[in-house]
Amino acid sequence: MFSLFKKDPIKKLNKQYEKKLEEAMLAQRKGDIKSYAFITAEAEKINEQIIALKNTPTT
Secondary structure (H helix, E strand, O other): OHHHHOOOHHHHHHHHHHHHHHHHHHHHHHOOHHHHHHHHHHHHHHHHHHHHHHHOOOO
C-alpha cells in the first residue's frame, strides 16, 4: 500500500550516473585525463549497481 510513496532507487542512480558522466566529460575537455579516468570508473560502478537492481526480481 505504501509502496506508492517509495522513491525509485534506479531513478536516483541514473541521475548520479548522468552527473558523473558529465563531470568526466568536463574533466576530459580541460585535459585532465587522470580525473577523467577516475570519474569514469566511478560512473561505471554506479552503472553496475543500476544493472544489478534491474536484474533483481521484485515482489
